[in-house]
Amino acid sequence: MSLDLELAAPETIYRVLSEDGSELVAEPPALTDDAVVAVMTEMVKARVANGRFFALQRQGRAGTYAPIEGQEATVVGAVAALDPARDWVLPQYREPVALGRYGPEVLRTYALYQRGHPAGGHFPAGVRVFPVQISLAAQIPHALGLAWALRLKGEPGVACVFFGDGASSEGDFYEAGNFAGVLGAPVLFLCVNNGWAISTPLSAQTAATSFAAKAAAFGFPGVRVDGNDALAMISVVAAARERAVGGGGPTLIEAVTFRMGPHTTADDPKRYLPPEQRAGWEGRDPITRLGRHLEGRGLWDGERRAAAEEAAAAEVDAAWEAAEATTVAPDHFFDHVYAEPTPRMVTQRAELRRRLGLDGPDAGAGS
Amino acid sequence: MSLDLELAAPETIYRVLSEDGSELVAEPPALTDDAVVAVMTEMVKARVANGRFFALQRQGRAGTYAPIEGQEATVVGAVAALDPARDWVLPQYREPVALGRYGPEVLRTYALYQRGHPAGGHFPAGVRVFPVQISLAAQIPHALGLAWALRLKGEPGVACVFFGDGASSEGDFYEAGNFAGVLGAPVLFLCVNNGWAISTPLSAQTAATSFAAKAAAFGFPGVRVDGNDALAMISVVAAARERAVGGGGPTLIEAVTFRMGPHTTADDPKRYLPPEQRAGWEGRDPITRLGRHLEGRGLWDGERRAAAEEAAAAEVDAAWEAAEATTVAPDHFFDHVYAEPTPRMVTQRAELRRRLGLDGPDAGAGS
Amino acid sequence: MAVMTLVEAINHTLHQEMERDGRVLVYGQDVARNGGVFRATDGLLDRFGAQRVVDTPLSEGVIIGTAVGLAAEGFVPVPEIQFLGFSWQAFHQIAGQLARLRYRSDGRFDCPVTVRAPFGGGVRTPELHSEALEAQLVQCPGLKVVLPGSAADAKGLLASAIRDPDPVMFLEPLKGYRLVKDDVPEGEHLVPLGKANTVQAGDDVVLIAWSAQVEVARRAADVLAAEHGLSARVLDLRTLVPLDIEAIVAAVEHTGRAVVVSEAPQSAGFAAEVVATICEEAFYSLEAPVARVGGFDVPYPVGMLEEHYVPDPARVVAAALRVCGEAG
Amino acid sequence: MAVMTLVEAINHTLHQEMERDGRVLVYGQDVARNGGVFRATDGLLDRFGAQRVVDTPLSEGVIIGTAVGLAAEGFVPVPEIQFLGFSWQAFHQIAGQLARLRYRSDGRFDCPVTVRAPFGGGVRTPELHSEALEAQLVQCPGLKVVLPGSAADAKGLLASAIRDPDPVMFLEPLKGYRLVKDDVPEGEHLVPLGKANTVQAGDDVVLIAWSAQVEVARRAADVLAAEHGLSARVLDLRTLVPLDIEAIVAAVEHTGRAVVVSEAPQSAGFAAEVVATICEEAFYSLEAPVARVGGFDVPYPVGMLEEHYVPDPARVVAAALRVCGEAG
Ligand SMILES: Cc1ncc(C[n+]2csc(CCOP(=O)(O)OP(=O)(O)O)c2C)c(N)n1
Ligand SMILES: Cc1ncc(C[n+]2csc(CCOP(=O)(O)OP(=O)(O)O)c2C)c(N)n1
């Protein structure tokens, strides 16, 4: 592969497709046509799911939602270069709708999460995805632990952890990056630089020349890639993965993209976002971009997109309906605190069940 | 000044004196003869104090002590480039014996600290030295706060914070470095790379090519300097100070030195230190090195050193005797928790005083 | 007087205190451009400028750590932690440094820092947005711990906190930001730290609470009066450090029966301290064991389950009936 | 049986557990080359190699954070925090992540992690080397909190902790590392988590303690017997989570009088939970208010002052006499 991570200058942004997708500016990743179309289809699905969860929140049916619009290529491209059977993915909170490659259970589980159901944290056994992480950067040391474990077991996998430009300011990122360098563990640190941390712009987040440049603090390569270019994401993540699995150690990958929507459904970008900044990104939509390229290869057209959107809508709706149909016992929160509850928890739970009349008719008397 | 921090490559070590002190390899800092001799005298004093506190601990009179032997030039050189009337110094725990430039109170206060007296944390008002910090790296954000304050007040000072190679692995270092870059605050981050963090060698602490290289994560210059070369320390810290006071922002300075003694009086380096490593540093003693240079300039000789040692011994002994003569009320720990004690503390204190019979003859009955 | 929501009262007080004292600085995540995710700091940037109102990087540790240095140089920092659960990222600076600046320097430095953070749950947030960590903070000697339950108290206590020479953890009821609404004096209004408030008089039992649970206790008191003919006293502790032991003892001596309401996990929660204090100082006035109504020994649950976790008036009523020897 | 100091018992148990289970990893600051600053991990590197015994960088947050990932992949991490006061640097990972891995994943992941750290003071250390933070940890549901007071318990509880599927904060009495010395079974020896231990029988009053304070309570019991003719029972809680409420209640029902001894600051310390539990579960057996003997509401003091801060037998005796209605 032409891309040499060791030599990557953390200031230049790696691209494969021109911004409008009309031409190749670097060697594309070696993928079958089906594989590239699958990437496109996943991006479309993420976009559709994004619209649905946004709408469901507005209807008061689902909880606060963090839109991915504009960042689909960063996530779908990255996971396209991973091996779901061997590699762990640790999302922050914006990525789950784009992790379809890790199986349909991911979307189903995420639907439960958006509903506020405890099972929303439980990606099924075998699905190498960690629970959604709200505590910024806290998942980064977890990724190092997973990667360290894979190395100890001699398994040829990596841990790919997503975190934002804002999250990169937390001690957890730096401490994990530094220790990962020492261990040479197979971690891919994927910094999603979408320009903002809620209302905080890059200029208030760091004075570093780039987020990739922070890798110099850890002693492993840092590379910047166009996060709206799915093919570039695939190339860079594939190269980093190859390097990590081969014992070359971690790579810090900064995906440069933009959050086209609000921070969450509770946020109002009008308070802080210069309209011209967003406007500047409107022409760089990742789906349009790869779409144009695939059209040129005769692999994509309006019809296929419509079909992909329809299939996606069906899948999302099914996932949501299943989530809405999933009930939960009111005392469920006692279940998974410990393998065995403490004596006090047993008393507390019994009291709650009595109060809620969960233990037969005559229960709950008085309280 | 010839030294250009912007251009400093974080891999090359800046030196002014050759390793044996016999020749100048770079332009020396512009200092009067008296000033250079003062630096030498302070280094000698630090060495003498080091021996005394070590001995006092062995005699069971003073508490655990962290020896500075071998690192005197790093600290004395750095503070020689600071302005005690304007600049804050934030030590870790190894530096206080070398801060004489900030006034004789520093040593007196430190003697109280080594005795386990609460006043050991109280450098007198006006002395811009922060209390000894045991919680590694915790003082680094404090330095940023002080520097931020100086900038808000428009005062031309800096905060110079000392921390070890080990401490550099704490989130506090990275978080403060990153925010300092954003604020452009006048902080000098002085990383004392003495090769070890107790028993942990550099190779287990970071994979970065140097500690200075970590500045790339923050967007300001990082520079490596020979920490056993007092003149080099003065030049680099002076340049960094000039830059910071001029609004140029922070600098990360890595002083490369070696801890010739144990980590503390409780440590046994035989368990981890390869003898040949220490041997390699024996020829690089910072006091011998500057001494040879000053002898060449006719500013130093055995007699003056003897005199300096004698004066130092007298000062240290006086400080220690004063510390040993300083008593403390057994209930002193209630004094400075809050400006006003809480009602519960008042009760607790009264109970303690009663128990200890501090409130007159008939007190303390029963308990 | 003007009717304000609790968050409006905070915003109004921050304006007044920054106006009054040029040393006051407000900073944290999204406090400037965005005016805070709850609008608590809305308008401060325009009014006081980018020198005194600052958006910081996403680093809780350094948000608190810089306050220590700023305070030592004479400023009065009022940093915000966006959600209390993220104070854990800064816990070493809060407990080990901020709380101890005066102590470690043997009295050299004042530490007039007020750390603001939303407290508690009830609004179906994601994880770590609803924590009630008051007990962990009370275990950090050197900190004062203040929890307003009304808009007027939010103003009076915040002003006192900002003017206090010691570090204050100022914990604002997340659920109450917009729900709690009451008359707030527009001029100078100071509520001293360390004085509890009898929200409602009563003789049969005292319901002791703080923050959002004060309202829960009040509603329970209404039910006890209306449906059970019991006269319940409601005591709002307002500050846990300093603790108004006198007021607690006086209330218990008056009623002989007490219920402590809080939303933190039961084991080692601050309610235990209230019970222990009562048992030490008013044991012989007790006609029944003191009851605790609070969170369970589990992490704060997800949205679908929180209604069963956070105390509600029914649970308080049941506990009150129990301690009053009725069919509780 | 062999007489061992507490730290020898820890070292011996780590050897046995690493031998027994290849998934056990020991890592932290200075645990490998140096064998730990107290020699608790001495010899492990030579015996089990650099893959399983690792010196980490100086980063508490990532020491705990990596344990979460290692556990999720099936390892059994036994990280060390060199001094408990520095667990604050990792508090977000301990309270928010380690404690909640099972809960956040709705039961997908076990979290068999044992975090070892020295606990408490008494040996004139510098700041933050002597903290007693058990109450803050008990307020983190999902953690188990274990504090051995004898060498035999250190072995039996550590082995149980390492084999437990949930995260355990294993807090070792700093003062007891070399001072505490007793008979330790050399073979398999497990002490279940959640069972208190009656160190000494007695009828007039029960002295409840954990960690190094158990020995203080025992010595107080001797004085009470020898000088005051009082028979004091000594109950070592051993684990605060799970808490052996039954044993506490049984002891109080037997004696009717109780003193709780701990070294943390009084306000919101775990002793308050013990008092509250007694008042809820054994109120009508109490013949006098329960007394607390503990640290004061100040940060742990410097060397010259610590003897007046840490509880000593005389204070326990005085409190016991008070609750027994004698001239206390
Ligand atoms: C430790 C922590 N501090 C603060 C927050 C509140 N918060 C939630 S999202 C967010 C901004 C995150 O920005 P970034 O990391 O760039 O991710 P993005 O939202 O842009 O994808 C903040 C401050 C949090 N969740 N966790
Ligand atoms: C936060 C924290 N973690 C652990 C320790 C225990 N400790 C004291 S000194 C030390 C090594 C420090 O090494 P370094 O920063 O290089 O400073 P040096 O001792 O070499 O001068 C350690 C691990 C501590 N004091 N603080």
Ligand SMILES: [Mg+2]
């Ligand atoms: Mg972002």
Ligand SMILES: [Mg+2]
């Ligand atoms: Mg060092």
